[in-house]
Amino acid sequence: MLRSRITPVLLIRNNGLVKTVKFKTPKYVGDPLNAVRIFNEKEVDELIVIDIDKSSKNQEPDFGLIERLAIESRMPLCYGGGIKTPEQAQKLVNLGVEKVAVSSAIINESNLVREMSEAVGQQSIVAVLDIKKSGLLKKYRLFTLNGTKEEKRDPFDFALELQSIGIGELLVNSIDQEGTMEGYDNKLNSKMRDMLDVPITFLGGAGSLSDIKDLIERFGPVGAAAGSLFVFKGKYRAVLINYPNQADKYLLYNH
Structure with a gap:
């Protein structure tokens, strides 16, 4: 990764765009x-x-919807949700998806990562780690199936x-910070980046x-992803698809 990327994250449920807070509501x-047209x-x-429903409901990806999204998208597209096999990963890439995101399917089947990499290329496989503090000691723990x-x-x-x-x-x-708009968990991020x-x-x-600027300054070239920031505006969270303009991006990348 030669430079940082600023990446909107869209959550889909029942073919509609939704936003959650700590994976709830x-x-x-x-x-x-x-939304894809505006981001273009x-x-x-x-x-x-x-x-967010496909894995928890044990359903395969909605390839029809994904094809429409990929055709519409003029930017690199990463899709996650319900992917369990190298064949599904290959089908997604054939539809125009650049990266395939996997989570619950690889927890106990790490060899699946190798199989998917062989099918579509290592650079196209993204592992999603949903993490939150749990237990009396509030240790970072790994969760799947929408944090359940x-x-x-x-x-x-x-x-x-x-x-x-x-x-x-x-x-x-x-998960603890998801949708709160209160800042990244940079204690978690720092430990991951260091190792x-x-x-x-x-x-x-x-x-x-x-x-985002603080994240890039702390950790150098990383992906800075956000959901609420790019679909809401103002303290009342009015729905407004937005993204930094070229001048703002330049300032974020060149600190």
């Missing part, structure tokens, strides 16, 4: 295809789309394992461009 915010005009670095299932795997050990077997990229998502060499995108908590 999904709020409908519009049509995903319309704003020259977004890349876009992440995650269907706490996994036995230590998130940091698992990240190192994924790196060793050749994951293309990690998406580190703080890993693979490209990392951080998600969860960005409430302003200052949060």
Whole structure:
């Protein structure tokens, strides 16, 4: 990764665009295809789309919707949700998706990472680590299925394992900060950045461009991802698809 990327994240449920807070209370915010069209005009670095129902309901990806999104998108597109096989990953890439994001399917099937990498290329496989503090000691724990299932795997050990077997990229998502717009969990992010060499995108908590600037200044070339920041405006969270203009991006990248 030669430079940082600023990446909107869109959550899909029942083919509609929603936004959650700490993985709960999904709020409908519009049509995903319309959001993609607006982000096209704003020259977004890349876009992440995650269907939050597919894995939890044991459903496969909605390939029809994904094809429409990929055709519409003029920016690199990453899709996650319901992906369990190398064949599904290959089909997504054939539809025009550049990166395939996987989470619950690889927790106990790390060999699946190798199989998917062989199918579509290592650089196209993104592992999503949804992490929150849990238990009396508030230790960072790994969760799947929309934060409903706490996994036995230590998130940091698992990240190192994924790196060793050749994951293309990690998406580190703080459930505690997700949708709060109160800033990234940079304690979590710092530990991940210090121990890993693979490209990392951080998600969860960005409430302003200052949060993104701080993230890039702290950790150098990383992916700075956000959901609420790019679909809401103002303290009342009016729905407004937005993204920094070229001048703002220049200031964020060149600190």
